[in-house]
Amino acid sequence: MALRTVAISTKSGISAAILVAALILAAVGAVLWRAEFGSGLGPADWSAIRFTVLQAALSALLSTMLAIPVARALARRRFVGRGLLVTLLGAPFILPVIVAVLGVLAVFGRAGWLNAALAAVGLPGITIYGLHGVVLAHVFFNLPLATRLLLQAWQTVPAERFRLAAQLGLTPRAVFRSIELPLLRQILPGTAALIFVICLTSFAVALTLGGGPRATTIELAIYQAFRFDFDLNRAALLSLVQLGLAGSTAALALWIIPAISLGGGQDRPLHRWDARGGLQRGLDALFITLAAGFLLLPLTSVVMRGVIGLPQMPASVWQAAGTSLTVALISVVVLLALALPLAGWIATRARGGVEAVGLLGLAASPLMIGTGWFILINPVASPFALALPVTALVNALMALPFALRILVPRLRDTVQIYGRQAQMLGLSGWPLWRWLILPRLRQQIGFAAGLTGALSMGDLGVIALFADPDSATLPLQMYRLMGAYRMEAAAGAALILLALSLGIFWIFDKGGRWHADT
Amino acid sequence: MKYLTLAATTLFATQAWAETPELVVYTYDSFVAEWGPGPVIEAAFEAECACDLKFVGMGDGAALLARLKLEGARSDADLVLGLDTSLIAAAKETGLFAPATVNADYDLPVTWEDDSFAPYDWGYFAFVHNADLTPPAHFRALADSDLKIVIQDPRSSTPGLGLLMWVKDAYGDEAPAIWEGLADNVVTVTKGWSEAYGLFLEGEADMVLSYTTSPAYHLIAEEDATKAAAAFDEGHYMQIEVVGKLAGSDQPELADQFMQFMVSDAAQSVLPTTNWMYPAVTPQGGLPEGFEQLIEPGKALLIPNDDVPALREEALAEWLSALSQ
Numbered sequence: 001m002a003l004r005t006v007a008i009s010t011k012s013g014i015s016a017a018i019l020v021a022a023l024i025l026a027a028v029g030a031v032l033w034r035a036e037f038g039s040g041l042g043p044a045d046w047s048a049i050r051f052t053v054l055q056a057a058l059s060a061l062l063s064t065m066l067a068i069p070v071a072r073a074l075a076r077r078r079f080v081g082r083g084l085l086v087t088l089l090g091a092p093f094i095l096p097v098i099v100a101v102l103g104v105l106a107v108f109g110r111a112g113w114l115n116a117a118l119a120a121v122g123l124p125g126i127t128i129y130g131l132h133g134v135v136l137a138h139v140f141f142n143l144p145l146a147t148r149l150l151l152q153a154w155q156t157v158p159a160e161r162f163r164l165a166a167q168l169g170l171t172p173r174a175v176f177r178s179i180e181l182p183l184l185r186q187i188l189p190g191t192a193a194l195i196f197v198i199c200l201t202s203f204a205v206a207l208t209l210g211g212g213p214r215a216t217t218i219e220l221a222i223y224q225a226f227r228f229d230f231d232l233n234r235a236a237l238l239s240l241v242q243l244g245l246a247g248s249t250a251a252l253a254l255w256i257i258p259a260i261s262l263g264g265g266q267d268r269p270l271h272r273w274d275a276r277g278g279l280q281r282g283l284d285a286l287f288i289t290l291a292a293g294f295l296l297l298p299l300t301s302v303v304m305r306g307v308i309g310l311p312q313m314p315a316s317v318w319q320a321a322g323t324s325l326t327v328a329l330i331s332v333v334v335l336l337a338l339a340l341p342l343a344g345w346i347a348t349r350a351r352g353g354v355e356a357v358g359l360l361g362l363a364a365s366p367l368m369i370g371t372g373w374f375i376l377i378n379p380v381a382s383p384f385a386l387a388l389p390v391t392a393l394v395n396a397l398m399a400l401p402f403a404l405r406i407l408v409p410r411l412r413d414t415v416q417i418y419g420r421q422a423q424m425l426g427l428s429g430w431p432l433w434r435w436l437i438l439p440r441l442r443q444q445i446g447f448a449a450g451l452t453g454a455l456s457m458g459d460l461g462v463i464a465l466f467a468d469p470d471s472a473t474l475p476l477q478m479y480r481l482m483g484a485y486r487m488e489a490a491a492g493a494a495l496i497l498l499a500l501s502l503g504i505f506w507i508f509d510k511g512g513r514w515h516a517d518t
Numbered sequence: 519m520k521y522l523t524l525a526a527t528t529l530f531a532t533q534a535w536a537e538t539p540e541l542v543v544y545t546y547d548s549f550v551a552e553w554g555p556g557p558v559i560e561a562a563f564e565a566e567c568a569c570d571l572k573f574v575g576m577g578d579g580a581a582l583l584a585r586l587k588l589e590g591a592r593s594d595a596d597l598v599l600g601l602d603t604s605l606i607a608a609a610k611e612t613g614l615f616a617p618a619t620v621n622a623d624y625d626l627p628v629t630w631e632d633d634s635f636a637p638y639d640w641g642y643f644a645f646v647h648n649a650d651l652t653p654p655a656h657f658r659a660l661a662d663s664d665l666k667i668v669i670q671d672p673r674s675s676t677p678g679l680g681l682l683m684w685v686k687d688a689y690g691d692e693a694p695a696i697w698e699g700l701a702d703n704v705v706t707v708t709k710g711w712s713e714a715y716g717l718f719l720e721g722e723a724d725m726v727l728s729y730t731t732s733p734a735y736h737l738i739a740e741e742d743a744t745k746a747a748a749a750f751d752e753g754h755y756m757q758i759e760v761v762g763k764l765a766g767s768d769q770p771e772l773a774d775q776f777m778q779f780m781v782s783d784a785a786q787s788v789l790p791t792t793n794w795m796y797p798a799v800t801p802q803g804g805l806p807e808g809f810e811q812l813i814e815p816g817k818a819l820l821i822p823n824d825d826v827p828a829l830r831e832e833a834l835a836e837w838l839s840a841l842s843q
Contacts, residue, residue, distance in 0.1 A: 034588070044838070098713055102720060110666070110705065111721030129706050204709045207671060208717075211706045212841045220709075224673040227580045230587050316552050374588060384574075482712035483548045485735045485794070487719055 009429065013345020016338045017357045020397060024360045027372025028239055034375050035232035041241075045221055045234075049241060052217040055131060055206060056199035059138035064192045066139065067146035068184065070291040073284035074147065075154035085292060086151070087506050089144035091299055094454040094501040096475045097204045098482070099494040102305075103298030104128075104137050104209075113297065129211030137209050138202065142195045144295055149194075149405060152447060153187040154180075156410055172280055190355075190405050193253030197246040197363050197401070218242050222365045239368040246363030250356040250401075299498075306495025309488035317493045320477035321500060323388070324457050327473060328504055330392035331456035332449045335399050339448065342400075343407040344437070347415050358404040361397030366459075369394055391473070395459050399452035406448045407441060414440045446512015453504035458497060474500070540570045541772050543761075544582055544593075546600040548793075550575035555785075555792040562784045569772055578710070579605055579676050579759075586764075587612060596767035597776060599638070603758045604679055604830070606635055606823040616765040618774060622781040625800045627756065627818035635760035638780040639795035642754035642815050643680045644747040645725040646718070646732045653725070653748030657685065660725075661699030668705050668714045668723040672834060675710045676757070679830065681727050684755030686833040687819045693833060697840035704841065730754065730812050735794045738808040746813075753817025759795065 074086065092100055107113050108128045115125040128136065157179060165175050203219035218238050225235035339358075346355050361369075373390060377383055383390075414437060422428075422436055438445070458475055472480070474497045481490035550556040550573045560571050574595070576585055579602050586593060591614065601609050609615060620636035630637055645660075645667060647653050654660040660667070670678030686693045705723045708714040718726035725748065736742040761780050763773040779785055787801035790809060797805075821829060 098716065101713075102716060105717065105720060105722055109720065109722050204713065207674075208706055208708050208713060212701075212704060213671070213673075213707060213838050214842050220671070220674065223709075227577075227584050228673060228679075230584055314552060371588065378589060379592070479712060480547055480551045482716060483710075484551060484553055485715070485732070485739070486553070487716055 009341075010345045010348065012341035013343075016342045017345070017354065020338065020342075020400065021357055021360060023393070023397065024243075024364050024369065026376065027364070027369045028236055028243070030372040030375040031232050031239070031368060032236045035236060041234070041237060044216070045218075045238065048216045048218055048221045049245075051215060052200060052202075052206075052219075053245065055134050055138070055202070055210075055215075055217070056196045058131075058135045059142065059199040060192045060196035062135060063139050063142040063146045063195050064188055066143055066291075067150050067191070068188075069283070069287040070143070071147045071150035071154060072180065073287045074151055076280075077284050077288065079288075085288075086148070087502065087509065088295065088299070089148050090451065090454055090505045090509075091144070091498065091502055092141050092295060093145050093451075094458040094505070095302070095498060096458050096478060096494065098479070099302055099491075099497075100141065100298070101137065101205060101208055103302045104140055106301035106305075107297045108133075108136065113301075129209060131210065131215070133209035133211065134202075134206050134215060137205050138195075138199050140294065140298065141205075142198060143291065145402075146191050146195060147291070148447070149191045150184075150187055152406060152444065153183055153409060155443075156413065157183060172277070186409060189253040193250045194359070194362075194401055194405055196249050197359050200242060200246055200363060201365060219365055219367075223367060226367055226371060235368065235371075239365050242365060243360060243363050246359055247356050250359040250363075254355045302491075302498060303495060305488075305491040306498070307492075309490065309492030310495065311492075312486070312489040313492040313496075314481075314489065316472075317474070317477055317481075317489075317496060320472045320474045320493075321496055323472065324474040324497075325500065325504075327388055327392050327395065328453040328456040330389070331395040331399065332453045332508070334393055334396035335403055335452045336445070336449060338396060339400055339403040339407060340433075340445075343404055343411050344433075346404065346408050347411040355401075355404050355408060359401045361394075362401045366394070366398075369397075391459075392456070395456035396452065398459065399448075399455050402451050402455075403448035406444045406451070410441055410444045411437065443512045446508050446510070449512075450505040450508030453508060454501040457501040457504060538568070538570050539769055539772055540572060541567070541597070541769050541776060542572050542574060542595050543597045543599050543776070544574050544576065544585065544595040545598070546578045546582060547575040549573065549600060553792070555788050558788045558792065559780075559785050562788075563776060563779050566779075567772060567775060569769075571776070583609055583612075586614060590614070591766050593764060593766060595764055596769050596773045597761060597763050599759075599761040599780070601635070601760055601762065602676060603756070603760075603820060603823055604676065604683060604826050606632070606760065607827050609762065610634065614764055614766065615762045616767070616770070618763045618777055620777050620781055622778075622799050624781075624798050625796075626758065626798060628758075628820055630758075632760075632823070635762040636777050636781060637758045637760050637798040638785065639789045639793055639798055640756060640758040641729040641731050641795040642756055642818070643677060643684055643727060644730040644732075644750070644754055644813070644815075646728040646745055646747050647725040649744050649746045651724060653746075655749070656751040657688070657696050658699070660703060661696060663703070665703055665724045666705045666722075667700075667703050667725045667727070668717045669707055669727045670711055670714050671707045671709060672830075672837060675708070677711050677714075677727055677729075678707070680755055680757055682833045682837055683821055683826070683829065684819060686829055686836075687755060687821050688752035694836040694840055697837055698843075701841055701843065707841070729757075729795070730815065731790075731794050731796065731809075734790075734806075734808050734812055737811065738791060738806065749813040749815060751816070753819045754815035755819045758798075758820075 105112060118125055161179055165179060170178065201219050203217055203223060206215050206217045207220060218241060222235050222238045225231045225238065342358060374383055377386055418436055422432060427436060474493060478490050478493040478497065481493060548554050556573045560573060563571050576582060579600050582598060582600055583605050586598060615634045617633045618636065624630050624637060626637060626640060645653065654663050654665065669681055672678040672682040685696050689696050708717065714726050715728060717723060730747045733745045733747055736745045761777055763770065763777060767773050781799050783801045786797040786799050787803060789795060789797050790806050
């Protein structure tokens with residue numbers, strides 16, 4: 001195989017893949033093993049599966065489609081505040097679900113700004129509750145992520161290509177067809193699959209904005225099976241359905257990604273000579289404004305609410321913030337240790353289907369993983385003593401698919417372009433990583449590390465099963481405040497969470513882009 | 519490595535202090551929060567028991583029971599505090615709980631008879647609204663009105679399940695018709711109480727399913743008199759929270775002592791303004807100022823514990839079909 005020209009060791013990559021799969025399958029296995037009795041899947045479960053697939057597919061489609069014009073506009077334009085906007089693109093994604101939902105409702109809800117504006121001009125109000133509300137909220141969460149992934153890809157296009165296109169006097173349409181379309185074909189299927197999988201495990205968002213039990217998702221059924229019915233058999237079956245859906249979608253999407261390279265360049269800063277026309281400028285400005293508004297208005301409400309709540313926050317929030325930061329940093333280290341060898345292995349294969357392994361962590365219900373590991377750990381060690389390492393590991397697993405989506409395309413290019421040179425120079429093992437791969441992937445590694453840190457800050461999934469009162473994370477502490485009527489203090493905690501998550505994201509992301517003109 | 523060291527230190531520390539008996543109580547999350555009843559009760563009990571009382575918080579009542587079932591007889595817990603009347607039958611079915619006797623003169627609207635569990639606080643479910651709203655007087659009036667309500671999903675939340683039992687107990691076979699009438703009033707259904715209450719405070723609904731004691735929080739802790747609970751003619755469904763002793767406890771006497779302590783003045787006087795529920799035994803000093811302003815339902819509804827599981831299945835199916843149309 002031509003791609004094998006580069007001497008990336010596949011051994012550590014394969015080991016990482018096996019480890020990831022084993023960690024997740026062991027959890028499902030443990031739950032099945034503990035299941036004593038149980039029912040199969042009933043008609044209600046099947047309708048939950050149908051609704052879950054429908055909303056996830058719509059959310060994925062809409063998020064990726066809308067991301068194309070936004071990412072294209074951001075890639076072509078330079079303006080004041082662009083860097084800040086790109087950083088803020090990470091925000092909705094890392095907010096705890098309930099905070100984001102309240103933010104979305106502040107704008108689109110019954111008593112939201114949009115309805116207030118409509119009423120002011122005498123128009124009838126809109127209702128957000130229903131399938132469209134679920135999709136809207138999921139687009140709010142995932143459009144920014146899709147935009148960032150596309151933007152990242154756009155910036156890997158060698159500057160020489162756009163220079164050549166400009167010299168040839170290609171129209172924007174021709175530039176799109178010759179440069180951007182092949183790029184999109186490479187990046188869109190994976191992005192859509194990723195968002196599909198994220199939405200597959202949606203629970204609180206789907207239920208709250210879906211407006212009732214019509215909007216029952218698989219994850220809700222799993223939650224019910226675990227918590228109220230204690231039907232481990234059904235919980236495990238539903239988890240397997242979730243894993244199967246996610247795995248097959250991901251494998252299909254990654255398989256259809258063409259294994260073509262965009263060609264090498266000299267890593268010059270990207271300048272665009274095309275799209276200087278008034279219409280192009282106008283459209284780009286429109287897309288950026290719309291996306292920024294859609295993104296920033298709910299965030300503004302989160303910030304406003306948080307500022308009011310700050311003085312009422314108990315000191316324990318800061319302690320929880322410290323715990324969360326520690327977990328986040330460990331998660332980043334674990335993630336890089338898993339993701340880099342895995343990406344190295346995937347990038348040397350002709351087809352990217354094995355990347356689906358990475359998606360397992362995201363597709364598995366956090367409650368399932370938590371319960372499974374609890375069953376495994378409890379007989380041999382105190383779950384409380386292991387709370388933080390387990391949380392960090394699970395967070396890293398959840399971030400793994402994002403990291404792979406970010407790392408693999410660039411790594412694949414690097415391998416294709418520099419593989420032969422590296423081989424001629426006899427580079428292999430650590431020196432290969434040190435001198436070729438890591439420097440060329442610095443930007444992607446920064447982005448992946450930032451996203452992981454931020455995601456880990458906001459995650460509630462597993463810690464709830466393992467945490468003792470003293471090691472509460474920030475999201476858990478925020479939920480505790482909400483559960484005690486202290487909504488304003490909780491809003492303050494949410495603001496701290498948002499600030500810390502964005503801070504982590506910004507530091508890593510900026511670190512990766514240091515001295516790079518992007 | 520740090521955590522392994524930490525774990526090892528904890529292990530040795532426990533061995534070194536083995537003379538001080540440790541009493542482990544599993545409870546729900548909000549009980550152990552620094553603003554919850556946990557810290558005060560821990561200090562008060564430790565002052566009289568010469569023991570180390572350790573509260574371990576996890577989720578809500580339903581999560582507690584699921585956790586116990588996962589751990590089975592191996593559980594480290596000596597007691598479980600925070601199961602409620604809708605979970606008692608399921609809890610007993612596990613066979614993990616031991617009989618216990620607690621002597622108390624309960625001030626509950628119903629007579630309490632149970633050989634394993636002792637109540638420590640209780641409340642009525644109710645719809646909470648802004649004080650400037652004139653609330654409907656019963657479910658039918660609510661169904662006929664244009665008022666918007668937000669409720670919790672009975673498949674994931676205890677109050678949600680409470681509402682289900684409330685309608686079922688008050689209306690029996692007519693419950694499906696009531697739910698069909700309510701369907702257009704329900705703005706949305708949330709995962710848990712916090713989400714629903716948050717939505718209500720944001721103005722997404724006119725009323726939210728909560729407790730008659732909710733306005734007491736706003737009144738006492740925030741000096742805010744703008745929240746009220748609607749009194750319904752049908753009567754209000756009750757939630758009684760209980761504490762029970764595990765059969766596998768290695769400190770059975772101490773566990774009995776704790777159960778008795780939970781109904782003593784020292785614990786009962788703390789609960790109203792930390793857990794925001796009614797105490798099971800009114801403390802000597804009476805209820806805190808502000809509680810006298812709360813509505814007092816004319817009738818207390820409660821389905822016998824043993825009937826809950828079967829009725830729950832039935833009511834859940836009715837609820838799903840009425841709200842899925």
